[in-house]
Amino acid sequence: MADVAQAFVPGHVTGFFTTEPDSDPTKAGSRGCGIALSDGVTVTVQPADATSVALNGEEISMGAVERVLDALDVTAAVRGVTDLPLGSGFGVSGAMALGTALGANTAFDRRLSRNELVTIAHGAEVQAGTGLGDVVAQAQGGVTIRLEAGGPHTNVLDAIPARRRVEYHVIGGLATEEVLNGNTDTISMAGKKALSDVVEDPTLNRFMRASREFARESSLLTTRVRDVILDVNKIGGTATMAMLGKTVIALDTGLSDAGYDPQVSKVYPTGAALEPAQRQ
Ligand SMILES: Nc1ncnc2c1ncn2[C@@H]1O[C@H](COP(=O)(O)OP(=O)(O)O)[C@@H](O)[C@H]1O
Numbered sequence: 001m002a003d004v005a006q007a008f009v010p011g012h013v014t015g016f017f018t019t020e021p022d023s024d025p026t027k028a029g030s031r032g033c034g035i036a037l038s039d040g041v042t043v044t045v046q047p048a049d050a051t052s053v054a055l056n057g058e059e060i061s062m063g064a065v066e067r068v069l070d071a072l073d074v075t076a077a078v079r080g081v082t083d084l085p086l087g088s089g090f091g092v093s094g095a096m097a098l099g100t101a102l103g104a105n106t107a108f109d110r111r112l113s114r115n116e117l118v119t120i121a122h123g124a125e126v127q128a129g130t131g132l133g134d135v136v137a138q139a140q141g142g143v144t145i146r147l148e149a150g151g152p153h154t155n156v157l158d159a160i161p162a163r164r165r166v167e168y169h170v171i172g173g174l175a176t177e178e179v180l181n182g183n184t185d186t187i188s189m190a191g192k193k194a195l196s197d198v199v200e201d202p203t204l205n206r207f208m209r210a211s212r213e214f215a216r217e218s219s220l221l222t223t224r225v226r227d228v229i230l231d232v233n234k235i236g237g238t239a240t241m242a243m244l245g246k247t248v249i250a251l252d253t254g255l256s257d258a259g260y261d262p263q264v265s266k267v268y269p270t271g272a273a274l275e276p277a278q279r280q
């Protein structure tokens, strides 16, 4: 048994999504499209007598992570380190859940396959109510088009083959659990339309346009996010809202050109992976 195992999971910003409920959380999820980012979460898992979860040194409670450990029947100290903010649409909870699954499998010699671990992390995230599609997209990397919902045994994934600089500007958080527990009919209707647009023309530019339309039609767009997007549009750039957060993402130098001081990232072309063990 390894002392400690470490995994890196990319962040993931969703441009648009539908909700696809199912009584089986490994089949439930969302369809939609989003970008895996080179900014992500480094997760370490170390066997411990009692479970604890910390993000950037601060102890937190995170349902998705606790459910992953329960599913694997282990207790561990899970530590996440990231530059990404929690709860602002970067899939930090999905990253923590997936990193925990990959790390715990190694640390406890559980001998599960990658698809089995992604299924566990996806189901845990869905049950916790903190995400529907981040985990499978973070497992694949790149710009994932989620054509059919659910974990690896039920979903159908495609991708927009693109690598690009991505800038982001965080205004604040949006409680994913609250939005997903409310009426999601309008969201799913707008998401379905955006998905067919991107399937017809799978390019990043079309993704950004479809995402902007989705943000407006789903009523998820907030005034402050809209104002920043308009500033980027004014200088000829392209920007949209990261779901589900009060966050603006732009391609290339859209936000910097509009006078903002954004974080700079890029499309992360591959999926979550274990990293060489670091002895603590
Ligand atoms: N200070 C905090 N702010 C936001 N979420 C927190 C905090 N502490 C713990 N959490 C937990 O972290 C998770 C955040 O999930 P979510 O809102 O989906 O974030 P993200 O968009 O980064 O995935 C939830 O399980 C929430 O209960």
Ligand SMILES: CC(C)(COP(=O)(O)O)[C@@H](O)C(=O)O
Pocket (backbone or CB within 6 Å): 012, 014, 016, 017, 029, 030, 032, 034, 087, 088, 089, 090, 091, 092, 093, 094, 130, 131, 132, 133, 134, 176, 243, 244, 245
């Ligand atoms: C948009 C969301 C439902 C939530 O994303 P986050 O708030 O980042 O957990 C995502 O999981 C998706 O299905 O696309």
